[in-house]
Amino acid sequence: MQERTLEVLEYKKILERLAKEARSKLVKKQILNLLPLNDYDQISEELDNTAQMVGVISRFGNIDLFGLFDFTDMITYVRKNGVLEPYELLKVNDLLRVSYYLKDYGKDIEEPYIKDLFNRISTNDFIRNEIERSIISQDEIADNASRELRNIRRQKERKESDIKAKMNSYITNPRYDDALQDKVVSIRDGRYVIPVKTNKKSSIGGIIHDKSSSGNTIFVEPSAIVELNNQLKDLDLKEDDEIRRILDRLSRFVEEFDVEILENQKLISRIDFLAAKAKFAINNEYTRPKINADKIIRLNQARHPLLKGKVVPIDVIIGGDYKTLIITGPNTGGKTVSLKTVGLITLMAQTGLYIPAEENSLVNIFDDIFVDIGDTQSIEMSLSTFSASLTKIVDITNKASERSLVLLDEVGSGTDPVEGAALAISILDYLRKKDIMTFATTHYSELKYYAVETPGVMNASVEFDVNTLSPTYKLEIGTPGKSNAFEISKRLGLDEDILKNAYNLLGEDTKNVNKILEKIEEDRDELELKNQEIDKYKREIQKIKKELEEKSKEVDKKQAAIIREAEDKA
CATH class of the missing domain: 1.10.1420 (MutS, DNA mismatch repair protein; Chain A, domain 3)
Known part of the structure; x- marks a missing residue:
């Protein structure tokens, strides 16, 4: 991909x-x-x-x-x-x-x-119980991890108690009041010491282990407890050895x-x-997509999964009689979003994910997906919009196969409209002849005519509400987008003479096409109203049918009750 x-x-x-x-x-x-x-x-x-x-x-x-x-x-x-x-x-x-x-x-x-x-x-359970019995936390081994460890720790407690008692004899003895910096017991390098003033170090004989940062205090291990500290240190080493033995034992269980x-x-x-x-x-609330390899995409009420807020769903159908869909309509009307929705939903389905669409939506499996949807990086590299787009299209035409999906946004734009439209039609026709499924958006009217006249190509449009002067974001398959420039200009108050003159400047073909599109739109709106009416009747019929079924069940129950009563009397 x-x-x-x-x-x-x-x-x-x-x-x-x-x-x-x-x-x-x-x-x-x-x-x-x-x-x-x-x-x-x-x-x-x-x-x-x-x-x-x-x-x-x-x-x-x-x-x-x-x-x-x-x-x-x-x-x-x-x-x-x-x-x-x-x-x-x-x-x-x-x-x-x-x-x-x-x-x-x-x-x-x-x-x-x-x-x-x-x-x-x-x-x-054995390993789990052994670990839980032996290890309290990553810094502490339980006393009950082994009998030997428990005995060593008890000996340590007694030895520490003896050392503290001996040290207290220095701290509480008035004889050493003048020599001690503080009446506390400290530990340096695992050995018990007392803080002594530097100028009084001869008052308490022993081993100096440390010195304060100010240099006013030294930490002395009195000679009387050197042997006790040695014994405690020996017990520390035994404890470490036993812990290592316990960890080794547990590790061998893990190895097994x-x-x-x-x-x-x-x-x-x-x-x-x-x-x-x-x-x-x-x-x-995503649904499982159906997948196929027959070049058919049918998305029901599909939504772009990354859009926030209320997203207008779209229906997309392509495949069978046509494999090229040309989408027209106003800017910010949702053409690009429609392209991205189809592309991203296809990627999701091919990752084995559920998709943001209604049940029974059908996704085709592609070997690769090629896109030409904007490129700010190419523009930053001093390529024009047209050059950047064409560079990607050259790559697409060289690499895409009949098992590919191609998404083209504003194909042929960024150059002279006449040449751009001709180039766009030629590119789309090249892809059509190679049987490559293609979605393209455009503003060019020539592409609408191309879709009408060419087998295997279908028009589509994003709907625009001229009353609110805003897009509805609905995608209509089978209908090309109608230009709303005159209607919008009229509603915004452009002078009537300017509008008439502009209309007269239009070619007869364009006028006729616009009239046809207006008629199609009217027919579509009328058909939609009729469909809504039919749906309403269907719901009413279903409701009546359900009521009749329930009444029929009640009658059956009453009939059965009467028969039982008659049998009981008989």
Whole structure:
């Protein structure tokens, strides 16, 4: 898929929104690196799996995932007889905890693919219990991790108590009042010391371990407690050795469970990924697209997923008798948005995502999508709008195939209107003859005539309300856009003589076309009113039919009751 296409259609923004639904950083990163697929079977399977997860979450609620990390490097290390740190073992424990939770969550799932994911998750209560019993936090090992550790720590407590008692004898003795800087006990390099004035260091014999920044205080370990401190230090070393032995023991348990841990990581990542896609669909009220490889696009009430506020949906139909759609209409009327809507929805469907359209919308699978929709970068590089556009079109005509989708915005614009229109028609005809599905927007009237006269090409327009002088953003397939310049000028108060003169300057062909378009628009409005009336009658008929069915059921119930009563009497 063209990198520029993904950028212009803002595909990354869709991935960013999808990533917010994932619970783990691992899967968020995976989502942000997604690319659209072009294999029909693979996309179909991915949509099937997403649909199953939508069903699961709709019935059982969101999946509360936690404790998912990338264990690849950790397992590689532990397989080389490495010893894991407490924080790493806690990560393993989190994985085991979430595995246990998921096994419970999945016990009533019926969807086959999702059920299989949950069933394949492994649990290990022994390792989970051992880690929870041994590790309090990433900085603290529990006393009960081993009998030896508990004994060492008890000895340390007694030794520290002896040292503190000895140190207090210095602090509370009036003899040393003048020598002590403060009556407190400190620790330097793991050894208990007392703060002594620098000029009184000879008053208390011992080992100097540190000096204050001012130089007025030295920290002395009295000779009387040197041996006690040595014994305490020895116990510290024993404690460290025992902790390392405990961590090594737990690491070997993890090593024995290594394959299952990596498999759990893979399975839970998949669950998180599918859950993110399902929540993305449910929260935004998206629907599952139907896909095909027959060059047919049929979008019902499609909305651009990145537009904010109230978005006017559009219906898009292309394929079969025509594979080129030419959209005309006023500026800011929604022509470019229509192009981007088709392109972005196609990318979403090819990523295995639900789309912002009504049920039964049909999306074609393309090998590639080519776009020419603006290019501020080329303009900054001193290329004219026309040159920038033509550079991209040259690339499109060289690379696009019958399995491609081409989106052209204001094709042929930026140069002389007559030459631009002729060039636009030639480009579109070239793509038509290569059987490439193409959407194009234009202001050129010549392209409207081209669409009417050429098989395989269809007109479309974005609607404009002359009463409010604003676009409605509705896309009308089969009708070219009508110029509203005279009507708008009239409503804005332009002099009547100027308008008459301008009208007389129009060619007869243009006048006739405008009259035809006005008639088509009137007929369409009339047909729409009739359709609304028909829909109203249909709803009334359905209501009456439902009432009759309910009355029929009541009659059947009464009849059955009368028969039962008669049988009882008999």
